[in-house]
Amino acid sequence: MKLDTVALVETPEGTDLHADLVGLLPRALAYIVDFSIRAGIIFALWIFAIFLGGTGWGLFLIVFFLLEWWYPVYFEVFRGGQTWGKRIYKIKVVSDDLTPIRLGPSLIRNLLRSADIFPSFYGVGILCILTTRRFQRLGDLAAGTVVIYSENEVHDTSALNAVSAVTPHHPIGEDQQMAFINFALNRGNMSQERQEEIAEIIRPRLPLNADRASDYVRGVGKWLLGAK
Amino acid sequence: MKQTEFENRYTAFWSEMETFFDQASSLASSEQDDKRAAQIAAFPKNYRLLCQHLAMAKSRRYAAGLITRLNNLVQQGYETLYGQSINKRASIIDFLIYGFPAALRSNGNCLWLAAAVFVLPYVAMMAAVMLNDQIIYSVMDAESVRSMESMYDPELRKLGRERQSDTDIYMFGYYIENNIGIGFRSFAMGIFAGIGSLVILAYNGLVIGAVSGHMTALGFVDTFYPFVIGHGSFELTAIVFSGAAGLKLGFSLLAPGSHTRLKALQIAAKDAIKIMYGVFVMLLIAAFVEAFWSSSSTMPNAVKYSVGALLWVFVYYYCFFFARSRVAHYQSRHVS
Numbered sequence: 001m002k003l004d005t006v007a008l009v010e011t012p013e014g015t016d017l018h019a020d021l022v023g024l025l026p027r028a029l030a031y032i033v034d035f036s037i038r039a040g041i042i043f044a045l046w047i048f049a050i051f052l053g054g055t056g057w058g059l060f061l062i063v064f065f066l067l068e069w070w071y072p073v074y075f076e077v078f079r080g081g082q083t084w085g086k087r088i089y090k091i092k093v094v095s096d097d098l099t100p101i102r103l104g105p106s107l108i109r110n111l112l113r114s115a116d117i118f119p120s121f122y123g124v125g126i127l128c129i130l131t132t133r134r135f136q137r138l139g140d141l142a143a144g145t146v147v148i149y150s151e152n153e154v155h156d157t158s159a160l161n162a163v164s165a166v167t168p169h170h171p172i173g174e175d176q177q178m179a180f181i182n183f184a185l186n187r188g189n190m191s192q193e194r195q196e197e198i199a200e201i202i203r204p205r206l207p208l209n210a211d212r213a214s215d216y217v218r219g220v221g222k223w224l225l226g227a228k
Numbered sequence: 229m230k231q232t233e234f235e236n237r238y239t240a241f242w243s244e245m246e247t248f249f250d251q252a253s254s255l256a257s258s259e260q261d262d263k264r265a266a267q268i269a270a271f272p273k274n275y276r277l278l279c280q281h282l283a284m285a286k287s288r289r290y291a292a293g294l295i296t297r298l299n300n301l302v303q304q305g306y307e308t309l310y311g312q313s314i315n316k317r318a319s320i321i322d323f324l325i326y327g328f329p330a331a332l333r334s335n336g337n338c339l340w341l342a343a344a345v346f347v348l349p350y351v352a353m354m355a356a357v358m359l360n361d362q363i364i365y366s367v368m369d370a371e372s373v374r375s376m377e378s379m380y381d382p383e384l385r386k387l388g389r390e391r392q393s394d395t396d397i398y399m400f401g402y403y404i405e406n407n408i409g410i411g412f413r414s415f416a417m418g419i420f421a422g423i424g425s426l427v428i429l430a431y432n433g434l435v436i437g438a439v440s441g442h443m444t445a446l447g448f449v450d451t452f453y454p455f456v457i458g459h460g461s462f463e464l465t466a467i468v469f470s471g472a473a474g475l476k477l478g479f480s481l482l483a484p485g486s487h488t489r490l491k492a493l494q495i496a497a498k499d500a501i502k503i504m505y506g507v508f509v510m511l512l513i514a515a516f517v518e519a520f521w522s523s524s525s526t527m528p529n530a531v532k533y534s535v536g537a538l539l540w541v542f543v544y545y546y547c548f549f550f551a552r553s554r555v556a557h558y559q560s561r562h563v564s
Contacts, residue, residue: 226230
């Protein structure tokens, strides 16, 4: 099985659209946030119902029912596929062709939640997310939905402002060009030591006057992007 | 073309599209000025241009960050162009009148099986309890049986309630939370090869059958049956329907036909959920009738029996006989 966290869809315009699929942990965390919100509302209403008596308990049960079954449906259909928890973790539910989810599929995936919860603590759902290629629980499989990241990190060339472009001293193949460029743009998530360590791998191929390997690689990356 | 040159040339256009999508999502409809109208008119063309840019960026192996930016733009454009709104009120009414019966009538096999798995245990248990009143304790504990007996005592002011102080609204909330939950679960558990739905249907058949038998044997006939006849048509029928919808899910996995199991499940779910919309409405009606009508002890039994009988006729006429040609027509237009 090929492991890949990218969902590809071909649009009618003939372009491949891609989205990053969300794994178990962010989904579980978003669920815990939603669960806490719902539990908070239910607790507040519970206090309220104690004072109001019989009729209050009736309203309490109706709200309980709405929160249990319709809370996710409402947010998925009318709030862009995101419950409050999913909004915090910047993830959302979409159809597997990456169009916004509609009422029917949303209801399917949320009614089947009770099968995913089975036997307890989402046992079936967790097993399903861990074993399916697009990290889908039973409800997602039946409804044809996936959970994707709603905000991808966008292009930021400001990291390269301080770098001076370096003309490479011998030809570089296509894949290697990609590696240079991605290294040049990918600064934020690695420590300076780790960057140095990776760049040092090509030390034998560097010109003798190159001082720090990472500066050289980044400079070539900037040159490949078109800077002179 | 080098990446930087490509970016310099088009970045103004991309930023413009980014603000266009931001405004589209924040619904600034009051500012529908000429500029906005022109942007909307030009949107399909601009969207195709974005698609082209994304394809170019990919084939020229531009950096991942740029491709992500373009991909985000195309994603938003794709959602804007192909996303559907559900604000078609006419089609919702059309569905409630014709769509729900159509979904039921095209799934006769599941309905018959679900009905049998509910009704046979019901009848068997009812007969067994009437012959031997100890048998009820095999499906209910003594405490539940006692409280059940107290609910239909002929001396009561409000029927079907454990405490006479419970208000109609409380019972309405209770029936919604409890009964609709049972309906939804008996659908969902069908995904386990149908077994979950079968178990829930048979268990409910056994318990309700046991209660009916027990009440009949005790001689609470004049309180129990007038109580259940009113909402029973909606409630019991809807539970069978939800079980049938669950069985449909299960069968699609057991016998997927010419599709893959996944595809077969998705097709079945799309059809089954149409039954569940109707089940939801039916159980809402049942909760309303049960809380506000069935519980009354001042209404003469003759009225309750005749209204109850009318409701049974109405439910089955609507589901299986009403407007046959129109429903068949609806079915053929919405074939999945």
